[in-house]
Amino acid sequence: MAPVTREECAKRDAEDPLAAFRGEFRLPEGVIYLDGNSLGALPASVPGRVADMIEREWGRGLIASWNDAGWWDKPRELGALLAPLLGAAGDEVVVGDGVSANIFKTLVAGLRLNPGRTVLLGEDGNFPTDLYITQGAAEITGAEERRAPARPDALEEALSGGDVAVLLLSHVDYRTGELRDMAAITEIAHRHGALVIWDLCHSAGALPIDLDGCGADFAVGCTYKYLNAGPGAPGFVYAARRHQPHLRQPLSGWHGHARPFGFEPDYRPADGASRLLSGSQPLVADAALEASLQVWSRVDMEQVRAKSLALTDLFISIAAPGGTGPDGLRLVTPAEPERRGSQVSLAHPDGYPIVQALIARGVIGDFRAPDVLRFGFTPLYLGYTEVFDAATALVEVIESGEWRDPRHSRRSQVT
Amino acid sequence: MAPVTREECAKRDAEDPLAAFRGEFRLPEGVIYLDGNSLGALPASVPGRVADMIEREWGRGLIASWNDAGWWDKPRELGALLAPLLGAAGDEVVVGDGVSANIFKTLVAGLRLNPGRTVLLGEDGNFPTDLYITQGAAEITGAEERRAPARPDALEEALSGGDVAVLLLSHVDYRTGELRDMAAITEIAHRHGALVIWDLCHSAGALPIDLDGCGADFAVGCTYKYLNAGPGAPGFVYAARRHQPHLRQPLSGWHGHARPFGFEPDYRPADGASRLLSGSQPLVADAALEASLQVWSRVDMEQVRAKSLALTDLFISIAAPGGTGPDGLRLVTPAEPERRGSQVSLAHPDGYPIVQALIARGVIGDFRAPDVLRFGFTPLYLGYTEVFDAATALVEVIESGEWRDPRHSRRSQVT
The missing domain is CATH 3.40.640.10 (Type I PLP-dependent aspartate aminotransferase-like (Major domain))
Structure with missing residues (x-):
């Protein structure tokens, strides 16, 4: 299967039936938020x-x-x-x-x-x-x-x-x-x-x-x-x-x-x-x-599921095609769509500093001991291009070794 | 003991060391709120x-x-x-x-x-x-x-x-x-x-x-x-x-x-x-x-207690001096200050419509079955004049019989 291009992702965003929901959430500029499985983003109507x-x-x-x-x-x-x-x-x-x-x-x-x-x-x-x-x-x-x-x-x-x-x-x-x-x-x-x-x-x-x-x-x-x-x-x-x-x-x-x-x-x-x-x-x-x-109450959950699987497929296809990625990165989440939630977990022994280095680039995921990098996919406020960029950033962070910068290794209390 | 006058209450308000706290709470115009023992008023800093x-x-x-x-x-x-x-x-x-x-x-x-x-x-x-x-x-x-x-x-x-x-x-x-x-x-x-x-x-x-x-x-x-x-x-x-x-x-x-x-x-x-x-x-x-x-964190609880007892004393002295008030109204709360919280409860078989008639006048207390009228006193946002007016209104509501108006007898779900 030929790798997906960023242009194809932009096309999918333009055709996304859930795209309008993105405007109903507030997210900081410059952030790709893949931690909505831990804390969901702020709906604009909440304040x-x-x-x-x-x-x-x-x-x-x-x-x-x-x-x-x-x-x-x-x-x-x-x-x-x-x-x-x-x-x-x-x-x-x-x-x-x-x-x-x-x-x-x-x-x-x-x-x-x-x-x-x-x-x-x-x-x-x-x-x-x-x-x-x-x-x-x-x-x-x-x-x-x-x-x-x-x-x-x-x-x-x-x-x-x-x-x-x-x-x-x-x-x-x-x-x-x-x-x-x-x-x-x-x-x-x-x-x-x-x-x-x-x-x-x-x-x-x-x-x-x-x-x-x-x-x-x-x-x-x-x-x-x-x-x-x-x-x-x-x-x-x-x-x-x-x-x-x-x-x-x-x-x-x-x-x-x-x-x-x-x-x-x-x-x-x-x-x-x-x-x-x-x-x-x-x-x-x-x-x-x-x-x-x-x-x-206005969301079609079948559309959410279809987009969720498309987003997680996309992420996996870049970060860990066939189940493995750079430097031994390993897919933990089942590859079969019917056994997958709306999350992609990957294992790497240096998962903690890798996640921190990604966060420094504005891609927010999280880490769960001992070695799991977790990325959550929330179809209401995430697009295909963002997921393409996030997966690409993950590959770059690992391949470049920038996660070895000591400032990414300091553990904060809540990980 | 000579009854307290409204002028004396105004003087006590002017001398009240807790008076400045009133400005830190938002309360609707025209309301005397004696239900802070059920739901406290909104601090202005909360929103x-x-x-x-x-x-x-x-x-x-x-x-x-x-x-x-x-x-x-x-x-x-x-x-x-x-x-x-x-x-x-x-x-x-x-x-x-x-x-x-x-x-x-x-x-x-x-x-x-x-x-x-x-x-x-x-x-x-x-x-x-x-x-x-x-x-x-x-x-x-x-x-x-x-x-x-x-x-x-x-x-x-x-x-x-x-x-x-x-x-x-x-x-x-x-x-x-x-x-x-x-x-x-x-x-x-x-x-x-x-x-x-x-x-x-x-x-x-x-x-x-x-x-x-x-x-x-x-x-x-x-x-x-x-x-x-x-x-x-x-x-x-x-x-x-x-x-x-x-x-x-x-x-x-x-x-x-x-x-x-x-x-x-x-x-x-x-x-x-x-x-x-x-x-x-x-x-x-x-x-x-x-x-x-x-x-x-800026409140002196001894001042709160002193004012609370002064307010409850004041209310009792008008509504039920000596333990009884108009039409058989009876003091339930202990008369001894050391046995009294920051609340005055009075009993009357028609307590429910009396409380509703008071609410219609802007004096908010509540009712607890079978016959208790409850009034809470919150020294941070209640003044002596307000308590004087509330107790006076209670006496008037009972003496005038205005609580007999059928619109005051309809029970709402939460009393």
């Missing part, structure tokens, strides 16, 4: 929406805004806005708390829905908070934490003992960018009597998701990566409608109560996914999410 | 700080702001800013998650620090989320939930069995405005071998607090009432330094890990209060809190 929320709803509306501005129902309203991106019904998703807390809630809820089973099964190498929260949930419930590789055959084996209550998996691996087959793995788990929680942190807003269609039980995710809601923005949690009447989660705060303003002495869970809520949510942060989700 | 955080730190700094803008350490930095208001050391407080989650963490941590004891003791009539979360924690740990009246004698009796691991109390009762004697009750609990969690939702920013001096074990609280950080703003949690090396909480997410960027396979708690953190925090909401705490 105005947040300012309005602060000055009008809070400053002038004051306490009356709990009713007048719909604050009380915001976790449900935002959940319903988000649901189409997840293949969920509007009443199966609520927004609130963070990923860690929502993993805890759903692990415990899953254990209770699956009595007699005592194992919480996770995946080797999952994002640390998934692992750590599972350990926390196992310790407090007396369940046993186990891990297995996230391959269908290995999961089938780990599930075959019939003692797994809940399986927690990431839909896309944060380090490798591998996309898991949600339908197939959910079917395997169900066949062995286990429930599944899907962590969608690296897939929500990155590709089409079909929770209902796959028969998923629970899902959690963040909104600050591909969903562009701002650093640390509130998380979401999904519970399939069939589980809602029976599920009981331990963070049983008053926002999840059936009659919160009844001030009843005892907890009674609300109907539906609302019972997964705990306490008051940071509504200033919710306002940013609201503005971002209004952009997403 | 600018939040806009800067969104546009510069997020929009331009992007992922680098985790280091460059200090995002990673924000929970500790904000905790240290808040600590002086709580009588705590800077390393005993972190900001993150909500009150409900932090109650859950500290209840479970307290149980683990007190092995062999199986009872979680709460107070009759505490704010519902405190009760509901205690039920959730009891269910998951196998502990027993009990409640007692929050009087020293009743608590002494409830603690005397020697089986109470943790006592959870509100420092100020949300309904009655009663202030509990933190030092005395903490001493009683410790004498009986129990640990104490103080819920400071209605005292933080309302009066001086001395957690360290009282020997408190844990504390939790919100920042959206007297601390003016905006609706649903992140909560805080305190752990006395002596407990920090041993405490283990179940929401063991990666922000509480000893080496979060080591991506280790197993959870190891961080040193200090950081181990009470779970996951990423909503940093846009944190920016509002930061701006508000910068106001608080």
Whole structure:
């Protein structure tokens, strides 16, 4: 296959059906941002929406805004806005708390829905908070934490003992960018009597998701990566409608109560996914999410997926054609499109200074120990020419050896 | 005692050492806001700080702001800013998650620090989320939930069995405005071998607090009432330094890990209060809190307390002198200043329409079922003349019967 030229990339940008969305995001001049899988870019509508929320709803509306501005129902309203991106019904998703807390809630809820089973099964190498929260949930419930590789055959084996209550998996691996087959793995788990929680942190807003269609039980995710809601923005949690009447989660705060303003002495869970809520949510942060989700409500996820795969293909074809690049650079992300999220990971023993040298050129990716260079692809605000330039810069940085400059080797605290 | 005149109130306003703070808050024209105990008013510095955080730190700094803008350490930095208001050391407080989650963490941590004891003791009539979360924690740990009246004698009796691991109390009762004697009750609990969690939702920013001096074990609280950080703003949690090396909480997410960027396979708690953190925090909401705490860093809490008591005395002297007011209006809040928070609660069977009629006059208080009219007093942005006018309006609303107008009886969802 002949290498792609920059001119061909410019042509693809001109024909890109998603090109207009670029104007709805603010990015600094001179930057090619390939870290939207860690922190999404700023939607242009966010500053105005947040300012309005602060000055009008809070400053002038004051306490009356709990009713007048719909604050009380915001976790449900935002959940319903988000649901189409997840293949969920509007009443199966609520927004609130963070990923860690929502993993805890759903692990415990899953254990209770699956009595007699005592194992919480996770995946080797999952994002640390998934692992750590599972350990926390196992310790407090007396369940046993186990891990297995996230391959269908290995999961089938780990599930075959019939003692797994809940399986927690990431839909896309944060380090490798591998996309898991949600339908197939959910079917395997169900066949062995286990429930599944899907962590969608690296897939929500990155590709089409079909929770209902796959028969998923629970899902959690963040909104600050591909969903562009701002650093640390509130998380979401999904519970399939069939589980809602029976599920009981331990963070049983008053926002999840059936009659919160009844001030009843005892907890009674609300109907539906609302019972997964705990306490008051940071509504200033919710306002940013609201503005971002209004952009997403106009996006065709099939177009996003098509462009995402085209962008990652393009990047790979320049940086690591056939799976390898300059100086032993190695493709970590699966080459098969159907097994790839919206991210390209490459391995190199000097990954850290290489990423730093790229950042010095204005190409922002990130590094994950021990040797992974991560590049995220966000079709709403990235073009083909930019990806061409970024991949070319990566090759040049490695071939020129400019990453050996000592100023690129100093580790900062957050990498 | 001769009744206070409006002229005398104007003189007190002119002499008020806190008067200059009024200009640091934005309030609508024509409103006397006595609901800062539910949602604090907007500090004038918040819109600018939040806009800067969104546009510069997020929009331009992007992922680098985790280091460059200090995002990673924000929970500790904000905790240290808040600590002086709580009588705590800077390393005993972190900001993150909500009150409900932090109650859950500290209840479970307290149980683990007190092995062999199986009872979680709460107070009759505490704010519902405190009760509901205690039920959730009891269910998951196998502990027993009990409640007692929050009087020293009743608590002494409830603690005397020697089986109470943790006592959870509100420092100020949300309904009655009663202030509990933190030092005395903490001493009683410790004498009986129990640990104490103080819920400071209605005292933080309302009066001086001395957690360290009282020997408190844990504390939790919100920042959206007297601390003016905006609706649903992140909560805080305190752990006395002596407990920090041993405490283990179940929401063991990666922000509480000893080496979060080591991506280790197993959870190891961080040193200090950081181990009470779970996951990423909503940093846009944190920016509002930061701006508000910068106001608080210039405030003398003894002056706040003196003015708070003067304002509540003034309000009571007009609305319910000697404990009763027009049409059987009855003072619920203790008359003794040392037993009073920064709130006046009054009881009347028609409390709901009376509060609505007052709101129609621009005096904003709130109502708590079944019969309590609540008025919060926030010395940074309330003056004596305003309180005089508010109390006078309350008397007029009741005496005139204008609350009987049917438009004041329609219940809205959030009261």
